[in-house]
Amino acid sequence: MFITRIHPFTPEQLTDLHDYICSIPRPPNRYRKLGEDLTEAQRRGQAVFERAYKNDGSPIPRENRCSTCHPAPLYTDGLIHDVGTKFAYDHHSKFDAPHLLNIYDSAPYLHNGIAPTLEEIWTVYNPHDTHGVTNDMTKDQLNDLIEFLKTL
Numbered sequence: 001m002f003i004t005r006i007h008p009f010t011p012e013q014l015t016d017l018h019d020y021i022c023s024i025p026r027p028p029n030r031y032r033k034l035g036e037d038l039t040e041a042q043r044r045g046q047a048v049f050e051r052a053y054k055n056d057g058s059p060i061p062r063e064n065r066c067s068t069c070h071p072a073p074l075y076t077d078g079l080i081h082d083v084g085t086k087f088a089y090d091h092h093s094k095f096d097a098p099h100l101l102n103i104y105d106s107a108p109y110l111h112n113g114i115a116p117t118l119e120e121i122w123t124v125y126n127p128h129d130t131h132g133v134t135n136d137m138t139k140d141q142l143n144d145l146i147e148f149l150k151t152l
């Protein structure tokens with residue numbers, strides 16, 4: 001969500017606004033019913049999210065694993081990283097590692113909203129494995145990963 005104003009909020013207004021936004025109840029995540037276990041596909045996807053080895057057995061450097069930049073519980077390390085998503089009109093190449101909570105509900109993705117679906121973050125905008133290692137994945141593995149992400 002973007003909120004734009006010409007006049008900045010006072011700190012008190014910002015606190016009130018924050019409190020108000022946090023008080024809006026969120027719809028339940030239909031990909032993960034409260035108190036229910038992950039499905040088989042979601043569980044496989046979690047393993048892909050946490051994987052430390054590629055399909056050919058070679059190691060994935062720690063700094064390029066999903067769970068390094070997007071660690072639970074908020075699924076962000078709170079730092080900025082260059083994941084190869086600088087586009088023509090960007091002034092810099094490093095961006096905040098976003099949290100992944102309710103990610104199923106916040107398309108479009110990436111800082112400029114260029115990816116309309118979760119899949120495209122990797123099938124279109126990660127050609128050189130700079131945003132996690134995803135190019136060795138089978139279609140089924142990517143599908144499982146997406147299934148898991150939607151539960152967060």
Ligand code: HEC
Nearest residue numbers: 063064065066069081085095096097098109110111131132
């Ligand atoms: C080196 C740190 C790093 C690694 C490794 C990493 N990410 Fe990210 N991730 C980021 C950054 C930074 C962005 C924001 C990029 C942008 O906005 O252009 C991002 C964006 C995303 C987004 C889009 C969020 C949104 O709201 O637009 C998702 C989903 C995501 N990452 C999931 C993953 C998954 C799954 C993996 C593993 C395959 C992964 N990331 C690996 C740092 C990382």
